[in-house]
Amino acid sequence: xxxxxxxxxxxxxxxxxxxxxxxxxxxxxxxxxxxxxxxxxxxxxxxxxxxxxxxxxxxxxxxxxxxxxxxxxxxxxxxxxxxxxxxxxxxxxxxxxxxxxxxxxxxxxxxxxxxxxxxxxxxxxxxxxxxxxxxxxxxxxxxxxxxxxxxxxxxxxxxxxxxxxxxxxxxxxxxxxxxxxxxxxxxxxxxxxxxxxxxxxxxxxxxxxxxxxxxxxxxxxxxxxxxxxxxxxxxxxxxxxxxxxxxxxxxxxxxxxxxxx
Amino acid sequence: xxxxxxxxxxxxxxxxxxxxxxxxxxxxxxxxxxxxxxxxxxxxxxxxxxxxxxxxxxxxxxxxxxxxxxxxxxxxxxxxxxxxxxxxxxxxxxxxxxxxxxxxxxxxxxxxxxxxxxxxxxxxxxxxxxxxxxxxxxxxxxxxxxxxxxxxxxxxxxxxxxxxxxxxxxxxxxxxxxxxxxxxxxxxxxxxxxxxxxxxxxxxxxxxxxxxxxxxxxxxxxxxxxxxxxxxxxxxxxxxxxxxxxxxxxxxxxxxxxxxxxxxxxxxxxxxx
Amino acid sequence: xxxxxxxxxxxxxxxxxxxxxxxxxxxxxxxxxxxxxxxxxxxxxxxxxxxxxxxxxxxxxxxxxxxxxxxxxxxxxxxxxxxxxxxxxxxxxxxxxxxxxxxxxxxxxxxxxxxxxxxxxxxxxxxxxxxxxxxxxxxxxxxxxxxxxxxxxxxxxxxxxxxxxxxxxxxxxxxxxxxxxxxxxxxxxxxxxxxxxxxxxxxxxxxxxxxxxxxxxxxxxxxxxxxxxxxxxxxxxxxxxxxxxxxxxxxxxxxxxx
Numbered sequence: 001x002x003x004x005x006x007x008x009x010x011x012x013x014x015x016x017x018x019x020x021x022x023x024x025x026x027x028x029x030x031x032x033x034x035x036x037x038x039x040x041x042x043x044x045x046x047x048x049x050x051x052x053x054x055x056x057x058x059x060x061x062x063x064x065x066x067x068x069x070x071x072x073x074x075x076x077x078x079x080x081x082x083x084x085x086x087x088x089x090x091x092x093x094x095x096x097x098x099x100x101x102x103x104x105x106x107x108x109x110x111x112x113x114x115x116x117x118x119x120x121x122x123x124x125x126x127x128x129x130x131x132x133x134x135x136x137x138x139x140x141x142x143x144x145x146x147x148x149x150x151x152x153x154x155x156x157x158x159x160x161x162x163x164x165x166x167x168x169x170x171x172x173x174x175x176x177x178x179x180x181x182x183x184x185x186x187x188x189x190x191x192x193x194x195x196x197x198x199x200x201x202x203x204x205x206x207x208x209x210x211x212x213x214x215x216x217x218x219x220x221x222x223x224x225x226x227x228x229x230x231x232x233x234x235x236x237x238x239x240x241x242x243x244x245x246x247x248x249x250x251x252x253x254x255x256x257x258x259x260x261x
Numbered sequence: 262x263x264x265x266x267x268x269x270x271x272x273x274x275x276x277x278x279x280x281x282x283x284x285x286x287x288x289x290x291x292x293x294x295x296x297x298x299x300x301x302x303x304x305x306x307x308x309x310x311x312x313x314x315x316x317x318x319x320x321x322x323x324x325x326x327x328x329x330x331x332x333x334x335x336x337x338x339x340x341x342x343x344x345x346x347x348x349x350x351x352x353x354x355x356x357x358x359x360x361x362x363x364x365x366x367x368x369x370x371x372x373x374x375x376x377x378x379x380x381x382x383x384x385x386x387x388x389x390x391x392x393x394x395x396x397x398x399x400x401x402x403x404x405x406x407x408x409x410x411x412x413x414x415x416x417x418x419x420x421x422x423x424x425x426x427x428x429x430x431x432x433x434x435x436x437x438x439x440x441x442x443x444x445x446x447x448x449x450x451x452x453x454x455x456x457x458x459x460x461x462x463x464x465x466x467x468x469x470x471x472x473x474x475x476x477x478x479x480x481x482x483x484x485x486x487x488x489x490x491x492x493x494x495x496x497x498x499x500x501x502x503x504x505x506x507x508x509x510x511x512x513x514x515x516x517x518x519x520x521x522x523x524x525x526x527x528x529x530x531x532x533x534x
Numbered sequence: 535x536x537x538x539x540x541x542x543x544x545x546x547x548x549x550x551x552x553x554x555x556x557x558x559x560x561x562x563x564x565x566x567x568x569x570x571x572x573x574x575x576x577x578x579x580x581x582x583x584x585x586x587x588x589x590x591x592x593x594x595x596x597x598x599x600x601x602x603x604x605x606x607x608x609x610x611x612x613x614x615x616x617x618x619x620x621x622x623x624x625x626x627x628x629x630x631x632x633x634x635x636x637x638x639x640x641x642x643x644x645x646x647x648x649x650x651x652x653x654x655x656x657x658x659x660x661x662x663x664x665x666x667x668x669x670x671x672x673x674x675x676x677x678x679x680x681x682x683x684x685x686x687x688x689x690x691x692x693x694x695x696x697x698x699x700x701x702x703x704x705x706x707x708x709x710x711x712x713x714x715x716x717x718x719x720x721x722x723x724x725x726x727x728x729x730x731x732x733x734x735x736x737x738x739x740x741x742x743x744x745x746x747x748x749x750x751x752x753x754x755x756x757x758x759x760x761x762x763x764x765x766x767x768x769x770x771x772x773x774x775x776x777x778x779x780x781x782x783x784x785x786x787x788x789x790x791x792x
Contacts, residue, residue: 049697083699093694097712101271106708110699117704121280122273131271144270166698291608294601298661308657315656335559342556349553385771387734389745390764393752398574399567403560408570477647477735481749487647494651506648513643 001026002170002200007047007057007071008224009040017043018054019224025170030196032211032232033204035221036243041204044221045174047071048202049085050078061085063169083110086163086199090175092155096148100139100158103147104130107162133165134158137191153184160191171195173203177210189214208239315499322507323500333489333505337512339403340485343478344471346407351414351471352464358415359422365434366426366448377423383416388474389481396482406483410471418467422460429455462527465520472516476509486512577757584765585758592747592766598661599743599770603729606665610672610729611722617673618680619706624689634677642674646732647739654740664741668729676725683717684710719785723778730774734767744770 002025009018018040025031035041046052048059050070059071063084070081086107094103105122112122122130134140137157147155156176163171173192177185185207193214195201205211212218212232220228220242228238270276295301327333360366362376391412395405429452437451479487486509493502556562620626621634649670653663687710695709711718737745744767751760 051693051697079699082697085697087694087697089690089694091688091690093688093691095691095695095709095712097715098708099270102708106695106700107698109695109704109708110701114701114703118707121277124272124274127271127273144268162698287608291605294605298598298601298605298665300605300662300665312653312656315652338559342559345552346556346560346562349549385768386764387731387745387748387767387771389735389738389748390767393748393760394574394577395570397577399570404562404566407560407562473645476645480647480651481738487645490648491651494655499655506644509645509648510640510643513645514639517643 001062002048002202003058003060004044004048005058005060007044007054007059009043009047009052010055017224018047020057021221021224021226023219023226023229025200025202027199028196029200029202029217030193030215031200031202031217031219032215033202033219033221034208034211034234034242039221040224041221042174045172045202045204048170049087049172050082061170079110083108083166084169086166086168086171088156088159088163088171088173088176090178092152092159092179094147094155094158094162097146099144100134100147100150101127101130101143103158104133104162104165107166111166130161130165133161136164136195137161151184152180153187156180156184156188157191160188160195164195168199170199171201173201175204175206178206185210208234208243319499319503321500322504323498324504326501326504327508333486336479336484336486336489337508339406340472340475340479340487343403343406343410343475343483343485344468347410347414347471347475348464348468350407351411352418352460352467354411355415355419355422356460358419359426360448362419362423363426365429365431366444366452368444376419380416380419383412384420388413388478392478392481392483401482401484403484406475406478406485409478409483410474413474414467414471417470418463421463422456425456425459425463426452458527462524465524465527469513469517469520472513476513581757581761583758584761585756586762588759588762589766592744592763595737595742595744595747595763596766596770599730599733599737599745600774602661602664602668602741602743603726603733603774606668606733607672607722607726607729609665610669610725611676611718613669614673614676614680615718617677618684619710621677621681622684624685624687624692625702625706625710635681638674638677638681640674641670642678644674646671647735650736650739650741659740659742661742664733664736664743667736667741668732671732672725672729675728676721679721680714680718683714687713716786720782723782727771727774727778730771734770 004021004023006020006022007018008016008020010016021040021044023031033041033044043052047054048070050073054071057071058069060067060069061081061084062068063081068077068081070078070085073081095106098106105126108122108126109117112126131140131143134143137160139154139157139161142150142154142158147158150158156179160176171192176192177188180188189210192201192203196216203211203215205215212234215232218228218230218232218234219226220234220238222242227242228234358376358380361368361372362380364370364373367373388409392405392409395408399405399408433455434447434451437447442450475483475485476487476490479485479489480491482488486505490502490505490509493499493505617634617638620630621638623631626634646667650663650667653667657663657666691713692705692709695705700708733741733743734745734748737743737747738749740746744763747763748760748767751757751763
């Protein structure tokens, strides 16, 4: 269970990028966050797992029946919260020279004793659990391969298994399918969907049609505010409303940045 | 608990055993060798004060020696001259040999075999041996040092040059042959322009390497700044020695930066064209 | 005349002048050289045949050279790794990075022979100063190569592991080391070859080993004995090259992608 209460974020120069975003997510939610570039999607995600601190507002996450505010926590407490937040990145961010299974186990580094990780490493029980996480995304057969030898779609599934293995209370996915071809993108969405039965899954997506097909809830951002929060049957009008300016903006940006390049 | 995973590569306890085995073997070797060589870590504590004493005696460096003692100036010149001549002569000869030793320019495979063989033998012979022989042949001094560096440059850069020639793009070469050009013409108009930038860049690198070796060779009879440092240490004039060492570090650093810069310039120019 | 032609001629003149002056400084003379060649060849005659009866005396120094080189490479690589961590911008704070990089650059500019002269002056003769000098000598080269390798590790991978709550030591153990292992191994093996050559040179100033044999055979004018020592050195250097090549290939093909 996660509750975002009216978060704002301003740059050092005082420009407000997030202008008060609020939403709640609970078990069963598979939320797709949509919006044109610059709407604040990625920044919102960074706030959700504590990589960035919002200027004002609260982000309440319930862990073991206790409510924590990730926007306020620092240091050790923040690290402990993060262990309970699974994150999947656009660039997979795996350790290429370790095996698939080891990459999954790395997800729990924060939860094991420093001394043990240095001298003993993981134990067999953890390996077993990691293997089960791989089974959930159906790539257990690749367990002993080096990550560098996998395809992009396989790597992203390993990343999801790593997030599951953390036994998180919430799963965040920052543009998880942006680097993948359509077939692999669909496979990833299919793996993410059932996970939402155990924990809220929140993803940022660039492709509205895929998001509306697999997610059961859509949150649309524009200029740092929520312009839509509802079921995934999004209308053509809404899409035009969200993305309509983007083309024009891209053209303007091209004109402005051309002399610099 | 029964494991679904069966491969030892995947089972952490198996991997831990393997890792522990490798580490203990390495530890036994290292500790064993240390015992054989009398490397006692306690020496750091019992003899550590010797090092600190030495450092104490070295500070502050007697910087004045750099301009007060006349021989220092000529020693610096000697070291630089040794490195410069070694690079020029060695580089020139290496260039000639490279053409004889590269498959695509060699007049006969026999040349290639002989020169490649000689160069690889040279690379294995320690510089110490070469300088000792030259000191006997031409006497102590920078001349012997310069000859050693020349030989060393031939061995190392002759191979690099020959490899560069062999990596030349064969298509323009064949095209030029097709127009009826002779081998020498092909070398002059086709191969040299392609390899020249990398040759020049490597020569600057060679100067870098030779400057460092020139300092080491000084100690064994090559003269120059290395010899001065050696003498200063032998005569327990540690403050002088530190001044010379600091000067050496600065000298080498400056030439390294300078040669890095020129090398980058040359190689950039080539890619722009 | 074209400007480039003038430039070229000027450059040639400068080089010629530098060459001439350098030759004066180095007392280069063709007479000395031709006499030197005659003397040198006559001298090489004195070096043959090698005195193989001295061979048994060479065995321990040869083994000692290899041991010095091995230990120095081991400790040197270990030291270099810590300097590399301190000198990599993606895991080390700016001030520490600058200090470490400055130290490594200074060490690179300091010839090994000078380090050993200092250590011999402080600690006396023997393999102990030799091993330490060679180990310190590794830092400049290996430290820089390692830290460049560390800086190439994907910053996002590090961030993502940290975001799952891992500490810095865990990041180093589980991300950095696996990713740079190939560079770690192949450069360390290469340094073993370099150290073997250097330990021969260092032996001559008192670090023990086979270099000492060569130098003192020359000093005692026992040239035939020196030849034997030289042959042993050639064998050592050649073998260290083979061994390091063998392990490099073997280990790298192991860590290679399956």
